[in-house]
Amino acid sequence: MSPRSKARAASGRELEFLARYRPSEYARPSVTVDLVVLTVVDAELRVLLVKRREHPFQDHWALPGGFVHAGGDSSGEAAEDLDAAAVRELEEETGLKGSRVYLEQLHTFGRVDRDPRMRVITVAYYALVRPDLVPLVQAGGDAAEAEWLLVRELDSVALAFDHREIVDTALQRIRNKLEYSDIAFSLVPATFTIPELRLVHEIVTGTPYDPGNFRRRFNRMLEAGLIEKAPGKRLTASKPATVYRFVRRERVGA
Amino acid sequence: MSPRSKARAASGRELEFLARYRPSEYARPSVTVDLVVLTVVDAELRVLLVKRREHPFQDHWALPGGFVHAGGDSSGEAAEDLDAAAVRELEEETGLKGSRVYLEQLHTFGRVDRDPRMRVITVAYYALVRPDLVPLVQAGGDAAEAEWLLVRELDSVALAFDHREIVDTALQRIRNKLEYSDIAFSLVPATFTIPELRLVHEIVTGTPYDPGNFRRRFNRMLEAGLIEKAPGKRLTASKPATVYRFVRRERVGA
DNA sequence: ATAATAGTGTCTATTAGACAATATCCT
DNA sequence: AGGATATTGTCTAATAGACACTATTAT
Numbered sequence: 312m313s314p315r316s317k318a319r320a321a322s323g324r325e326l327e328f329l330a331r332y333r334p335s336e337y338a339r340p341s342v343t344v345d346l347v348v349l350t351v352v353d354a355e356l357r358v359l360l361v362k363r364r365e366h367p368f369q370d371h372w373a374l375p376g377g378f379v380h381a382g383g384d385s386s387g388e389a390a391e392d393l394d395a396a397a398v399r400e401l402e403e404e405t406g407l408k409g410s411r412v413y414l415e416q417l418h419t420f421g422r423v424d425r426d427p428r429m430r431v432i433t434v435a436y437y438a439l440v441r442p443d444l445v446p447l448v449q450a451g452g453d454a455a456e457a458e459w460l461l462v463r464e465l466d467s468v469a470l471a472f473d474h475r476e477i478v479d480t481a482l483q484r485i486r487n488k489l490e491y492s493d494i495a496f497s498l499v500p501a502t503f504t505i506p507e508l509r510l511v512h513e514i515v516t517g518t519p520y521d522p523g524n525f526r527r528r529f530n531r532m533l534e535a536g537l538i539e540k541a542p543g544k545r546l547t548a549s550k551p552a553t554v555y556r557f558v559r560r561e562r563v564g565a
Numbered sequence: 566m567s568p569r570s571k572a573r574a575a576s577g578r579e580l581e582f583l584a585r586y587r588p589s590e591y592a593r594p595s596v597t598v599d600l601v602v603l604t605v606v607d608a609e610l611r612v613l614l615v616k617r618r619e620h621p622f623q624d625h626w627a628l629p630g631g632f633v634h635a636g637g638d639s640s641g642e643a644a645e646d647l648d649a650a651a652v653r654e655l656e657e658e659t660g661l662k663g664s665r666v667y668l669e670q671l672h673t674f675g676r677v678d679r680d681p682r683m684r685v686i687t688v689a690y691y692a693l694v695r696p697d698l699v700p701l702v703q704a705g706g707d708a709a710e711a712e713w714l715l716v717r718e719l720d721s722v723a724l725a726f727d728h729r730e731i732v733d734t735a736l737q738r739i740r741n742k743l744e745y746s747d748i749a750f751s752l753v754p755a756t757f758t759i760p761e762l763r764l765v766h767e768i769v770t771g772t773p774y775d776p777g778n779f780r781r782r783f784n785r786m787l788e789a790g791l792i793e794k795a796p797g798k799r800l801t802a803s804k805p806a807t808v809y810r811f812v813r814r815e816r817v818g819a
Numbered sequence: 820a821t822a823a824t825a826g827t828g829t830c831t832a833t834t835a836g837a838c839a840a841t842a843t844c845c846t
Numbered sequence: 847a848g849g850a851t852a853t854t855g856t857c858t859a860a861t862a863g864a865c866a867c868t869a870t871t872a873t
Contacts, residue, residue: 338638339593342675342686381684382677384592390684393675419673419688421596421647423636430635430644432596432688434673506825524863526826531861549823550871760852778836780853785834803850804844 340421340430344396345376345474347417347437347481348405350445350459351498351511357459358478359405359440359448360470367427368471372460374478375404376433397436404457405440405448413439413497418480425473437481439497486516493537496557502541504552505529594675594684598650599630599728601671601691601735602659604699604713605752605765611713612732613659613694613702614724621681622725626714628732629658630687651690658711659694659702667693667751672734679727691735693751740770747791750811756795758806759783 348359360372377400382390391399393416398409414436421432440448445459460468465478488494489512496503498511509525532538533555541556602613614626631654636644645653647670652663668690675686694702699713714722719732742748743766750757752765763779786792787809795810 337595337632337640337642338635339595340633340635341591341593342596378591379594379675379686381592381594383684386591388591390677392677393673393686416672418670419647421633421688423644423646430637432633432647434675434686504825521863521865522825523827523865524861528862547824548872550825550869552825758852775836775838776852777838777854778834782835801851802845804842804852806852 338430340432342379342381343376343431343433344379344393344400345374345433345435345477346397346401346404347374347435347478348401348412348440349437349462349481349485349498350440350442351514352442352445352459354510354514356462356514358462358465360458360460361404362456362458363471371469371471372458372474373471374435374474375457376400377403379434393434397434401438407438407440407444407448411444412441413494417477417484420473420477422473433477435477435480437484439485439494441497441500443500489515493532493557499557502543502554502556504545504554506552592684594686596633596635597630597685597687598633598647598654599628599687599689599731600651600655600658601628601689601732602655602666602694603691603716603735603739603752604694604696605768606696606699606713608764608768610716610768612716612719614712614714615658616710616712617725625723625725626712626728627725628689628728629711630654631657633688647688651688655692661692661694661698661702665698666695667748671731671738674727674731676727687731689731689734691738693739693748695751695754697754743769747786747811753811756797756808756810758799758808760806 346359350357350359359375361375363369363371363373377396379393379396380386380388380391382388394414397414397416401407401409401412401414417435417437419432419434423430425431425433448457448459462478462482465475470478485494495508495511495515498515499508505526506522508529509520509522512525513519529538537558538555539558541554543554544551545554600613604611604613613629615629617623617625617627631650633647633650634640634642634645636642648668651668651670655661655663655666655668671689671691673686673688677684679685679687702711702713716732716736719729724732739748749762749765749769752769753762759780760776762783763774763776766779767773783792791812792809793812795808797808798805799808
């Protein structure tokens with residue numbers, strides 16, 4: 312990532328210009344952030360959805376999300392960056408601290424008729440939540456009914472707006488990224504075994520992995536120092552696997 | 566890509582609701598699209614920039630771009646999708662038909678202070694232009710001065726807003742994507758030789774490629790049917806290379 | 820002892836990379 | 847003929863995948 316360029320100090324003539332400036336005559340669309348919050352619990356890939364109470368799409372499942380605070384309006388909310396808006400919505404709708412999940416901008420969706428009320432452009436993010444944090448999710452929840460639906464069964468559910476398309480885009484992204492990045496560690500508890508990690512891969516991609524070969528791939532990360540052994544054992548019906556711990560965690564932005 | 570879900574027909578009660586609906590009290594940010602238009606000419610990676618005539622950042626180089634038409638305003642412009650806005654801006658600022666270049670959404674930038682006038686969120690796209698189309702670029706140009714600057718020399722140029730960050734993000738993306746996709750064919754004329762294609766890779770990534778090994782990689786695509794031999798030869802001081810042609814071209818969206 | 824799963828080893832095929840050797844074309 | 851570059855070939859190392867084998871734990 313390149314460092315963000317700092318805001319410039321305005322010069323004399325420029326300040327003069329800015330004082331006279333009036334916003335354009337173009338109508339401005341509303342801008343929202345929507346979140347595809349994913350987790351793997353009980354060997355199932357799940358996505359967090361909220362039931363809409365109002366039209367349009369009343370009683371449909373929808374992605375959690377909300378307006379980006381643009382600042383300078385009657386709501387009294389300060390302006391916020393997109394990433395900040397995503398983190399705020401995540402915390403408001405799930406109670407999860409942004410620092411505890413993997414959060415990344417996904418894609419921006421702006422089809423003209425995606426919202427029948429008005430022009431809404433949404434910046435979609437996806438979040439990966441470790442299963443051990445899932446029980447905390449109720450807490451901060453909005454009044455709205457929220458539920459982890461099985462991604463596998465999404466075909467039989469009508470999602471609001473273009474949210475199905477957004478979910479599909481997120482799935483593509485994580486399935487792809489699973490193979491060359493370390494996002495899998497964001498879908499597993501703080502400590503984990505290799506078979507557990509393998510299971511996450513299998514569930515997300517929907518294909519089985521050879522245990523031996525998977526282990527070898529994993530070992531290369533171990534040697535690279537991304538992972539270290541951790542104390543503890545699993546309760547199991549047979550030989551328990553070694554427990555590991557990922558060294559770094561968390562992230563925001565792209 | 567998943568097919569876009571069609572707009573739903575609204576039901577009776579929903580229509581009633583929509584009729585009563587009033588947009589939210591939140592201030593709406595302006596939304597723009599900005600384009601990172603790249604090409605390779607004379608063995609140099611270049612980006613198309615326009616010189617700003619007005620404050621802020623007067624006389625600075627900036628990415629071509631403009632407002633997304635949201636519809637329903639006094640400008641009389643119809644609402645348009647994001648991709649459509651990108652294509653329109655491309656055509657307005659360069660004269661290039663969207664169907665003739667590779668165009669893909671890059672990332673959305675929304676730092677609060679990225680524009681000192683007001684809150685502006687920009688959806689950035691990048692475009693790859695074949696060198697044989699570059700001479701056509703003047704044509705549709707705006708009044709603004711436009712120029713292909715060398716990416717290599719961008720450090721000595723102060724770009725407007727956060728446009729440097731956007732360019733850097735685009736460069737990262739294409740350097741990465743060059744290795745596993747076929748975007749290189751969008752930076753080369755309709756017919757090309759393997760050494761020409763190799764040169765594009767070398768210029769974009771900044772590293773030399775072994776001719777023999779590169780050829781082998783290329784041959785796999787040939788066998789996959791992505792490429793076919795084409796008639797014609799190059800004028801050269803030594804043995805001329807075989808000329809090929811890419812089978813498909815163009816694209817819009819992500 | 821046995822079942823079950825963790826963990827190791829082996830073999831093959833594919834691919835990237837370094838580098839040498841040959842072929843073909845221009846002047 | 848000579849120079850230059852295209853094109854082919856060879857060798858090595860790294861990696862993925864299929865699959866057999868051994869080790870360790872719970873019951």
